[in-house]
Amino acid sequence: AAVLGDGNAVKFVPLSAENRFDALTAGRVDVLWRNTSWTMERDISGQMSFAGINYYDGQGFLARRSLNLNSAAELGGARICVQAGSTSALNVEDYFRSRGIEYRAVMAPTEEGARDAYAREDCDALTGDISALAAARTTLPNAQQHAMLPDVISKEPLGPVVRRGDEQWEAIVRWTLDAVILAEELGVTKA
Numbered sequence: 001a002a003v004l005g006d007g008n009a010v011k012f013v014p015l016s017a018e019n020r021f022d023a024l025t026a027g028r029v030d031v032l033w034r035n036t037s038w039t040m041e042r043d044i045s046g047q048m049s050f051a052g053i054n055y056y057d058g059q060g061f062l063a064r065r066s067l068n069l070n071s072a073a074e075l076g077g078a079r080i081c082v083q084a085g086s087t088s089a090l091n092v093e094d095y096f097r098s099r100g101i102e103y104r105a106v107m108a109p110t111e112e113g114a115r116d117a118y119a120r121e122d123c124d125a126l127t128g129d130i131s132a133l134a135a136a137r138t139t140l141p142n143a144q145q146h147a148m149l150p151d152v153i154s155k156e157p158l159g160p161v162v163r164r165g166d167e168q169w170e171a172i173v174r175w176t177l178d179a180v181i182l183a184e185e186l187g188v189t190k191a
Contacts (some may be wrong), residue, residue: 002176002179003172003176013028013029015029015032016085016109016110017083017084017085017086017110017111018084018085018109020032020036021042021047021048024047024048024161024162024163025047025048025163027163030162030163030169031051031160031161031162031169031173032160032161032162033054033159033160033161034158035057035111035129035132035158036158036159036160036161037087037156037157037158038050038053038157038158038159038161039087042161046164047163047164048161048162048163048164049161049162049163049164049170050159050160050161051159051160051161051162051170051173051174051177052159052160052174052177052178053157053158053159054158054159054160054177054180054181055131055157055158055159056155056156056157056158057129057130057131057156057158058129058130058152058153058154058155058156059087059088059091059092059127059128059129059130059152059153059154059156060072060127060128060129060130060133060148060149060151060152060153061075061080061125061126061127061133061148061149061151062118062125062126062127062133062136062137062146062147062148062149063075063124063125063126063146063147063149064124064145064146064147065144065145065146065147066145067124067125069125069147069149070149070150071149071150071151072095072125072149072151072153073099073101073151075096075101075103075124075125076101076102076103077102077103077104078103078104078123078124078125079103079104079106079122079123079124079125080092080103080104080105080106080123080124080125080126080127081106081108081114081115081117081118081122081123081125081126081127082105082106082107082108082114082126082127082128083107083108083109083110083111083113083114083128084107084108084109085109086111086128087154087156088127088128088129089105089107091127091153091154092105092127092153093105095153106122106123111128111132114126114128115136115139118136119140119141125149129156129158130148130152133148134148159177160173160174160177
């Protein structure tokens with residue numbers, strides 16, 4: 001509404017983790033804004049610019065209580081559902097490799113696909129951003145039979161990302177982000 005003068009003028013485009021950056025750099029979308037982690041690799045790629053951070057998340061694990069797990073370190077030999085092409089897939093690989101723990105990644109093309117695979121018991125645990133895992137848990141039948149493990153294996157700064165080279169658009173996105181954060185602090189709502 002602030003940028004286009006009409007809150008209904010925005011077109012939301014669903015994208016997978018694997019094709020979102022291609023869509024951005026090709027100009028099919030103008031901004032990615034929801035769950036894109038600001039990483040050094042993405043920052044120095046020369047193709048994208050992050051306008052700021054709107055949320056810090058971390059990667060964790062969701063598992064069935066019946067497994068009696070106290071830590072992700074006890075997942076040796078487990079099947080772990082994870083979204084392909086995501087930072088989560090890289091983080092979980094690093095986590096287990098650095099601890100010498102064997103596991104099997106069950107890759108899904110989307111976050112929803114990983115969640116569905118976990119619900120079907122195609123894997124022993126689900127990994128991803130803790131906020132997404134908490135939301136996924138609420139959608140499971142018998143949600144109380146699933147628990148978040150206490151391990152947080154990453155720090156994920158999430159924020160809007162735009163194509164590099166359009167400094168004016170980047171500034172508009174950054175100031176929009178700042179305005180939204182300030183509005184929340186001040187209790188300003190749509191009403």
